[in-house]
Amino acid sequence: MGAYSSTESLNAVPRLGIQSRSIRRTETIGELDDIDGLVRNYRAKLLRFVIYSTGDLDLAESIAQDTLLKAYLNRDKFRGDCSVKTWLTGIAINLTRDHMRSAKFKFWKQASSQAMDVHELASFLPAQGSDPERQVLAKENVKQLSQAIETLSHKQRTVFLMKFLEEIPVNEISQVLNIPVNTVRTHLHRALHSVRSKMGASL
Amino acid sequence: MIPDPMNHLPDEALNDILIGMGSAEAEKHLSACPVCRGKVEEFRSGLEEFNQTTLVWSEARSNAMERIHARPRSQRGPYTFVGWALTAAALVAIAVPVLRHNDGFWSNQKTAQVALPEDSDAQIAKDNELLKAVNEAINQDDESLKNEHQLLERPHLRLKARPE
Numbered sequence: 001m002g003a004y005s006s007t008e009s010l011n012a013v014p015r016l017g018i019q020s021r022s023i024r025r026t027e028t029i030g031e032l033d034d035i036d037g038l039v040r041n042y043r044a045k046l047l048r049f050v051i052y053s054t055g056d057l058d059l060a061e062s063i064a065q066d067t068l069l070k071a072y073l074n075r076d077k078f079r080g081d082c083s084v085k086t087w088l089t090g091i092a093i094n095l096t097r098d099h100m101r102s103a104k105f106k107f108w109k110q111a112s113s114q115a116m117d118v119h120e121l122a123s124f125l126p127a128q129g130s131d132p133e134r135q136v137l138a139k140e141n142v143k144q145l146s147q148a149i150e151t152l153s154h155k156q157r158t159v160f161l162m163k164f165l166e167e168i169p170v171n172e173i174s175q176v177l178n179i180p181v182n183t184v185r186t187h188l189h190r191a192l193h194s195v196r197s198k199m200g201a202s203l
Numbered sequence: 204m205i206p207d208p209m210n211h212l213p214d215e216a217l218n219d220i221l222i223g224m225g226s227a228e229a230e231k232h233l234s235a236c237p238v239c240r241g242k243v244e245e246f247r248s249g250l251e252e253f254n255q256t257t258l259v260w261s262e263a264r265s266n267a268m269e270r271i272h273a274r275p276r277s278q279r280g281p282y283t284f285v286g287w288a289l290t291a292a293a294l295v296a297i298a299v300p301v302l303r304h305n306d307g308f309w310s311n312q313k314t315a316q317v318a319l320p321e322d323s324d325a326q327i328a329k330d331n332e333l334l335k336a337v338n339e340a341i342n343q344d345d346e347s348l349k350n351e352h353q354l355l356e357r358p359h360l361r362l363k364a365r366p367e
Contacts, residue, residue, distance in 0.1 A: 043265045043268070044258060044261040044262040044264070044265040045258070045261070047261045047264055047265055047268075048257050048258060048260075048261035051261070052257075057264075061264070061268055064265075065268075120260070121256060121257065121260050122256070124256050124257075124259045124260040124263065125252070125256050126252075126255050126256065126259070138252055141249050141252060141253065142252065142253050142256050142257075145249065145250070145253045146253070146257075163222065164250055164254075165254055165257070169223070170222060170223065170224065185219075185222065185224060188218070188222050189215065189218050189219075189222075192218045192221060192222070193214065193218070196214075196246070199249070
């Protein structure tokens with residue numbers, strides 16, 4: 001993970017051309033001014049990202065709230081170099097890192113683990129029509145993928161989630177995490193290898 | 204990477220495609236090879252299913268959070284804490300004298316029986332003062348709870364109950 005402070009993370013965004021940066025900033029400035037809109041559009045995604053990053057539901061709820069609040073209070077620092085989603089994810093990553101470094105988190109992590117319940121998760125599967133076999137396979141897929149992600153190292157899990165859940169481009173992941181593109185690629189390769197082998201699929 | 208339909212793409216090339224960094228040659232092979240394409244599509248569809256499910260779950264959690272935070276402040280206002288504090292104070296006020304009064308009772312019942320006449324008037328007066336204080340504290344607690352839940356007395360109901 002890049003060695004930068006939470007404040008620096010607000011500026012840790014990918015470089016784009018001046019013109020496209022200006023256009024993007026104009027488009028998103030209104031979005032950041034609307035705290036209700038931010039909560040409505042991004043809280044669920046942030047919550048999911050942090051839950052899989054930390055395995056702690058209560059902490060994830062707290063960090064998701066803090067991320068949105070911090071982004072709103074520092075919205076004037078958003079340069080428009082990346083999407084709002086990428087910017088928010090960067091803030092969430094730094095807040096998560098700060099929490100995970102704290103002694104309190106280490107204590108509670110040992111005391112209790114409140115990871116996402118894969119059985120509960122499977123009950124949220126979208127309807128698969130009337131095919132019960134398809135439903136069972138889908139549930140199994142979600143459970144396996146969830147468990148496979150949880151076994152990844154922290155760095156691998158972070159880049160995997162950013163790429164495949166948040167759909168953030170590799171170059172933006174590189175900028176947010178302050179690591180070279182090739183390092184992101186290496187982490188993704190290792191994460192994919194691990195996930196695919198645990199999934200037991202033909203891929 | 205040499206595109207050869209007979210030799211399927213190795214894991215690394217497939218991973219690059221999944222990451223979105225596949226070479227032109229690998230992409231060309233993929234378009235021509237149903238086996239490799241099937242592998243990529245299988246992973247992508249599984250991931251899509253996972254993303255949809257986790258997002259629906261997360262939205263449900265997020266909505267639950269919103270309901271909790273949207274609860275009006277007045278419903279969990281300062282009166283709640285004052286009520287609890289007064290209740291705790293009342294319990295302490297009862298427990299301390301009772302424990303002092305019964306000190307040694309369980310270890311030596313004879314001693315306790317002999318000691319009973321000694322703490323008659325003074326102790327009773329002291330106990331009465333404490334009970335009065337407890338009573339006042341409880342009444343204050345009731346008032347705060349009434350205010351908190353807006354359980355104000357309604358005059359017309361009182362009039363009906365009052366004898367003519």
